[in-house]
Amino acid sequence: SVADTCAILKGLQSRYEEHHSLKYSKSAIEATAELANRYINDRFLPDKAIDVMDEVGASFRLAGKTGKTVGVRDVEQIVSKMARVPVNSKTSNETKGLQKLDKQLKKVIFGQDEAIGAVVKAVKRSRAGLGHPLSPTGSFLFAGPTGVGKTEVARQLADALSINFERFDMSEYMEKHAVARLIGAPPGYIGFDQGGLLTDAIRRHPYTVLLLDEIEKAHPDVFSILLQVMDHSTLTDNAGRRADFRHVILIMTTNAGAREMSEQSIGFLGDSSGKEQKALKKLFAPEFRNRLDGVITFQPLQMDAVEKVVTKMIKELQTQLADKNVKISLTPGARKWLAVKGYEPAYGARPMRRLIMKEIGDVLTDEILFGKLNKGGTVRVGHNKKGMTFTYSN
Template sequence: MAMLIELILRKAAQEAIRLGNRYLCTEHVLLAMSMNSEARQLLTQCGVNPDTLKEHLKLYLETEVEMVSGSNNEEVLPTPAYREMLERAKKHSQREMERAHEREGKENGKGEEDGKTRLLGLLLAMMDQKDSFASYILSSYDISSHTVQASVMTGGVIRATWLKELCDYYDDDSGSDDPEDDDEGVELCNDDLEDEDGREGEDYRQWHRERESDLQLSRCTDSLTMRAADGKIEPLIGREQELKRALRVLCRRKKNNLLFVGEPGTGKTALAEGLALLLFQSRFQETPVRVPEELRSKEVISLDMAALLAGAKYRGEFEERVKEILDALIARGNVILFVDEIHTMVGAGATVECTIDAVSLMKPALAQGTLRCIGTTTYKDYKAYIENDHALSRRFQKIDLAEPTAQESYEILKGLQKDYEAHHGVSFSDETLRTAVDLSVRYMNDRFLPDKAIDLIDEAAAMIRTAEEGRTKNVLPGDIEKLVSEYAGIPELRINVTEQKRLARLEEDLKANVFGQDEALLHLARAIKRSRAGLGAPARPVGCFLFTGPTGVGKTEAARQLALCLGNHFARYDMSEFMEQHAVSRLIGAPPGYVGFDQGGLLVDEIRRNPYTVLLLDEIEKAHADLFNILLQVMDNATLTDNNGRKADFRNVVLIMTSNAGARELVSTTIGFTSSAEDSRSKSEKAIEKLLSPEFRNRLDATITFNHLNREVVLMIVDKLIRQLNQQLEERRVVLTVSEKAKTKIADEGYDPKFGARPLARFIANEIETPLADEILFGKLQKGGALRIEVDKTSGEFHFLFPDAELPAKSGRLRKIPAKAR
């Protein structure tokens, strides 16, 4: 035997003795090769990292191969697989040397032995043993016997044409070999087993049975500990309390099984992977969370349910697979099984004739503590699949994972920042990370932190990578805002404005759009600012207001403009739809047994989707009395629970109710007499007290009364309506001008104190928009033009004039329409 091979085999035996292993295996030889300089060169040419290979092999040999009891370990027993490998290595070496001489044109095939050829034979012999860990770890580098041979002959540079010729050459040549050669190793193994005494022969057979179980284990599982050793698991940030609780549960004698329960995207899988990383790191260094000694050698293995179910066609085949894997894990003893989405195991493999599923097969091992298991699931799936199965739920210790706060999510993004910067080749500023967290909380309400914030920075970086050349490689807050506007369907300008700026000009913006109600808007703006400053009750909505006053004076419009000024979602519910008792259930969902029980409630779903909402309950006096009882808990605790147990959070909701109660008393006010006005207001308040119970009124932040509109305010409303009409006419390239006398006529004839400003819109529609529509469709404004409305001095009616005017062309420029063309 060549000196190089002898050195490697001697080193393999020394490593087996040093590691305290009882048997000398193929993996010891591969470990020795990873330490030899010439063998390392061969492995590198084949695309294998010798250092990583060495770490994997050491971990395997320390945890999987039987150890010698006691401290005296002066010799090791070679396994049948080891002896079979040596025999196959000789044949591979002889065959390779003969082919090498044939290619060089030599007649004699027994030339001088080449060290590299013998190493090649040793490596090929290891790959022939498909059920060994050495073959498995080599195949994980995507290499085969053909690629190994090609890389040696080409010096590590594998050309496609040369590789094809080699594959064809070996495929043709392999058929001429004696088929009995491949069985000699197996026969030798059997002879060796029979030559051993009874005890050692049985040990060998037991070892082979474990090898077969390990083969099934490798198909359906993935080692998280191996991934941690390769640096493929991202570090866990935060969650120290959950980690400490998990370690306590795993150290229990019985029922040492964990179940992480939380909303999707809150980090359940990341916590399990972080636990595997913590256990691995604790072997070599001090960790932030102390790991007990008995857990440091544990290997966390993830179960792939798809691979477990794939191809199981016959009855009993799936159960056999599950039982085989469980027995293998229990036999190894140092394994923690991780099952992501563990609820998928409930019912897996069960049929009409046989109700035994995968979970039923696991229950005995879970109860006895012989198998430690970690599972993850959501609250919804836990309630549907696990909570009802008391025999299963009591075997797991439930650990709830709450959604991290905005600050915790920011720290998570800071911890992941380097990984995403390295992957995308961009950079993130602290402001960008905070923007991602804040905007995801505000506008992406159907998802949870930190997942939605991570998605934002990931896609923003991808957007920079796919942008045109010359674009800066810095991800800016504006990039996050653009993404959020696409996600939430909100104009980017509304996202760009900070809340501080909105609050600073809130009163001014409200007065610019709602006329004649300055006192009411002042009370509303002050209440909103108090809440945003943190001076309000933390467990209540932002504000609960009751708007009272005559119809048509701006109550509904004030709520709509408040939503626009705050940048919040606006939701309006007409209480005339909830006059009956059964209709109230639409807000929180139908009770069990009724139609629509599984659909949830309108109000709960609305607030869950849009936590930042201005909620308007219009004409509250028309609603059934049961609605007020539902609103009591909203106004007091800022929560509302639907028929499925889902809670909606109202802490960021502005609740506004409008009422016309007492409007008749206000209308009857005699202008100019203070005492009469005070009496009417007192009567209005009494009408509201009659409508609302004391406990309901006591939970209101303010009852804001809207006054009648005076003449000056009515003229301002007329101007606003004319501006809105002009905006509609821009598409038709028509410019409308209304004289002051015409505006006065609209205000005098269109306004009615009993009905407020709403008749103004009807008056403009009948007297101005109807004739204007005829002109646009059939008359002088078909191609656009200018229109001026005056009041005829004789008849007092509206008079339509078509003077020359500068009109905006489609290109945006001004052009003059001649009188003849009109």
């Protein structure tokens, strides 16, 4: 246990202090046991905690910090390197991050507040220790039209939690032979010595948001793999090595059945409406649906949300222009026009980026290279009956 490990570390403390010529604070000893237990999954206590203690001392000695006192922050940095988990995902900072997670996601994902709320609740529940101990942090199916933020929620969730983001396009795993790439080819087949793409990715980064895009296109054998992951949080590759999925947030997306699902409210399986359940039953087997923590339906974007998407993309363009000392702003009329023209119900907001590059980016390119913005400046983008207007100033 962690308590027993703390006692062992305290017994070894004087020996390591003498060996590395430093001091370990009481809080550092406790953090060593706690963080090693929580984040290092390929070894056992007390060995992995002793390894952390030794690594911290060695890093101090190499950095010329002999005579100094080891603190919690020093332990966190070593655990971060050993477990491949970002430093700011440790206990203290993680708690602050979880408090702000809902607001942080809603700042960058627009028009999907209920979907974000459902995911955030599951993450908090797991971090509080109230989730199933043998299951992943969360297993979700994101359903809805294309271009409404399903993939972006997964990406931004990983960024907000400061953990790894891993995406697999399941259209690449439609054939039976392709499934072996996830866990590695069997002995005697080409690629046996290379390991599996999925198992290797999770072993490298145990704390991951795993996105399986367009899951309905995957071969049935993929679902057999996922049942094992959602049930026991482990997956064994062709070489017998186990990948631990306990700290993985598993997100699968589907566009199939979007027309039926988009009319329904967002919620967990028990609250799903008849039409949504009917659409899901056609697509996914009962044993798969029963293992999901939630089926979350993303609604088509409303115009106010689309305008926020325009603002977000213009800010991204501004970041690119900053290197050229160019500032850009939009009139409300230009923002409204881009929102109307850049959003299509069948494709969501995906055409928006292309429209902005065509109507604004291409014009600014010539001005930056050869014209009025060659030495930097400010541009105000508007719109009238003839099209986009550009007003330049130094």
